Amino acid sequence: MASLPPSLSSILFLTLALILMSASPAFSSSRKSLDDHHDLPIKTGFKLTLTSVDSGENFTTIERLHRQMKRGRHRLEKLSERILTSEHPIRSMVYPGQGEFLMNLSIGTPPQPYYAIMDTGSDLVWTQCQPCIQCFPQPTPLYDPMKSSSFSEVPCSSNLCKALPISNCSNANGCEYLYIYGDGDSTSGVLGTETFTFEEVSVPNIGFGCGEINTGDKGNGAGLVGLGRGALSLVSQLDEPKFSYCLTYFNGTKPSTLLMGSQASSVNCPSSSREMKNTPLIKNPVIPTFYYLSLKGITVGSTRLPINETTFALHENGTGGVFIDSGTSITHLVESAFSLVKEEFISQVNLPTVNATDSPWLDGLDLCFQLPSGSVSVDIPSLVFHFQDADLDLPKENYMITDSSVGVMCLAMGKSSDGSSVFGNIQQQNILVVYDLSKETVSFMPTECDQC
Numbered sequence: 001m002a003s004l005p006p007s008l009s010s011i012l013f014l015t016l017a018l019i020l021m022s023a024s025p026a027f028s029s030s031r032k033s034l035d036d037h038h039d040l041p042i043k044t045g046f047k048l049t050l051t052s053v054d055s056g057e058n059f060t061t062i063e064r065l066h067r068q069m070k071r072g073r074h075r076l077e078k079l080s081e082r083i084l085t086s087e088h089p090i091r092s093m094v095y096p097g098q099g100e101f102l103m104n105l106s107i108g109t110p111p112q113p114y115y116a117i118m119d120t121g122s123d124l125v126w127t128q129c130q131p132c133i134q135c136f137p138q139p140t141p142l143y144d145p146m147k148s149s150s151f152s153e154v155p156c157s158s159n160l161c162k163a164l165p166i167s168n169c170s171n172a173n174g175c176e177y178l179y180i181y182g183d184g185d186s187t188s189g190v191l192g193t194e195t196f197t198f199e200e201v202s203v204p205n206i207g208f209g210c211g212e213i214n215t216g217d218k219g220n221g222a223g224l225v226g227l228g229r230g231a232l233s234l235v236s237q238l239d240e241p242k243f244s245y246c247l248t249y250f251n252g253t254k255p256s257t258l259l260m261g262s263q264a265s266s267v268n269c270p271s272s273s274r275e276m277k278n279t280p281l282i283k284n285p286v287i288p289t290f291y292y293l294s295l296k297g298i299t300v301g302s303t304r305l306p307i308n309e310t311t312f313a314l315h316e317n318g319t320g321g322v323f324i325d326s327g328t329s330i331t332h333l334v335e336s337a338f339s340l341v342k343e344e345f346i347s348q349v350n351l352p353t354v355n356a357t358d359s360p361w362l363d364g365l366d367l368c369f370q371l372p373s374g375s376v377s378v379d380i381p382s383l384v385f386h387f388q389d390a391d392l393d394l395p396k397e398n399y400m401i402t403d404s405s406v407g408v409m410c411l412a413m414g415k416s417s418d419g420s421s422v423f424g425n426i427q428q429q430n431i432l433v434v435y436d437l438s439k440e441t442v443s444f445m446p447t448e449c450d451q452c
């Protein structure tokens with residue numbers, strides 16, 4: 001849908017809105033008057049288990065990486081499209097979509113369980129809703145607001161309704177929304193508030209999209225939980241707007257962890273160092289949803305690479321910069337910086353390189369080495385990302401992926417072609433990453449995430 005001309009998009013919304021208008025009387029019996037108490041912050045903290053969207057599938061290490069990369073690449077392309085078309089009012093409202101992790105939660109009273117995709121690249125929390133006009137298949141029953149005593153529609157005066165990128169609000173039909181993702185998926189319906197239950201903890205009055213027309217395929221997911229910086233996201237609706245995640249090794253079997261609100265920095269998993277490194281968050285005026293960081297440089301082994309500081313700068317027109325993301329697999333750096341990283345690894349690793357174009361699984365990986373036969377140990381140079389005030393020394397398995405079944409070792413990084421860079425989830429494994437929206441910082445602490 002990102003490539004639709006704006007006129008088509010508005011026709012689509014008009015059509016959706018008309019369909020919704022005719023469908024919305026079904027809501028009236030469950031509609032309650034709601035004062036603005038849902039705009040009050042929600043006091044809570046909770047912990048959730050995150051499973052990879054590929055979990056349970058039998059893939060080799062490289063296959064698994066390849067699948068993640070394909071999804072991630074898509075995300076980056078759509079993001080740059082969004083920035084470059086920011087003068088188009090509709091197209092600039094497209095969110096990258098696709099996440100790598102699923103969470104198990106429940107909605108309503110009594111609770112109706114479902115799986116949702118966690119997404120740090122968008123804001124809206126939503127699930128497919130009855131009466132459904134167009135829904136994709138999901139493994140759990142569709143949420144029905146009529147069967148919940150805690151559903152309310154959001155009034156037009158609500159800050160949440162005003163925060164929607166595309167909406168149409170009236171007393172008769174409620175706050176209708178359309179939310180578009182870059183992979184062509186979208187959701188539209190009515191904005192409501194509900195009680196959500198996250199494992200043991202119930203949180204009332206969370207603003208969410210009750211999706212009546214939803215396109216795409218979310219695997220086991222029945223919606224998304226947006227964790228971006230915008231007002232509609234789950235984290236922004238908490239009284240302590242912060243969260244953290246601890247991602248396990250992508251090829252392992254242990255699930256990852258998400259900690260929300262007051263729980264975000266209360267880690268009780270083993271850590272090699274209790275030192276939390278903090279780096280400031282920067283805002284991109286064009287896409288305020290994303291978490292941009294200030295990256296000052298990169299060191300490979302003992303060599304600080306000669307990267308001009310301006311290489312990673314975020315420009316006022318929204319181009320450039322470096323953002324941290326949970327839904328992108330490998331880190332992509334602007335080409336001039338990536339080629340320096342690549343050259344440095346080639347000169348420090350004493351192994352022949354493999355021509356990646358020779359194997360479909362290596363497609364998209366710019367640098368692979370041929371592993372020596374036998375159990376010879378290989379020296380892998382260290383890799384440090386110098387974020388402002390936070391030098392992040394990465395564990396080796398966060399950038400060198402070894403697949404002995406194929407006999408290769410690949411650098412899990414690549415180049416980006418659009419001038420902006422992204423710090424991906426492979427690089428964030430076994431690190432507690434804390435996003436604090438009120439302090440405007442991201443913090444890192446090395447952690448054994450499979451012990452959380």
Ligand SMILES: *[C@@H]1O[C@H](CO)[C@@H](O)[C@H](O)[C@H]1NC(C)=O
Nearest residue numbers: 013014017018021168170173
């Ligand atoms: C908004 O909803 C009203 C009815 O409440 C409808 O007449 C109007 O066409 C809708 N606008 C758009 C852009 O869909």
Ligand SMILES: *[C@@H]1O[C@H](CO)[C@@H](O)[C@H](O)[C@H]1NC(C)=O
Nearest residue numbers: 056057058059060061063405
């Ligand atoms: C996974 O795949 C490998 C190789 O294709 C096979 O030997 C193994 O039995 C499979 N395991 C499961 C659980 O399917």
Ligand SMILES: *[C@@H]1O[C@H](CO)[C@@H](O)[C@H](O)[C@H]1NC(C)=O
Nearest residue numbers: 058059060061251252402403
């Ligand atoms: C990756 O996962 C596969 C399948 O579970 C397993 O056979 C392989 O040994 C794992 N590789 C590593 C490096 O953990």
Ligand SMILES: *[C@@H]1O[C@H](CO)[C@@H](O)[C@H](O)[C@H]1NC(C)=O
Nearest residue numbers: 049104105106112113114199
């Ligand atoms: C998801 O949550 C529901 C309700 O709490 C529970 O019954 C179900 O077993 C959970 N599923 C998983 C895979 O944890």
Ligand SMILES: *[C@@H]1O[C@H](CO)[C@@H](O)[C@H](O)[C@H]1NC(C)=O
Nearest residue numbers: 306307308309310311312313
């Ligand atoms: C860094 O790049 C900027 C803009 O391209 C240029 O003006 C400046 O001279 C460069 N600095 C160094 C040390 O190369």
Ligand SMILES: *[C@@H]1O[C@H](CO)[C@@H](O)[C@H](O)[C@H]1NC(C)=O
Nearest residue numbers: 083084315316317318319320
């Ligand atoms: C955005 O700003 C940067 C730096 O000022 C400039 O180099 C670039 O050409 C601009 N890009 C667009 C698409 O306007």
Ligand SMILES: *[C@@H]1O[C@H](CO)[C@@H](O)[C@H](O)[C@H]1NC(C)=O
Nearest residue numbers: 352353354355356357358359
């Ligand atoms: C890799 O393969 C491409 C296409 O087959 C070829 O053009 C290139 O020379 C090869 N590079 C090496 C280092 O063998």
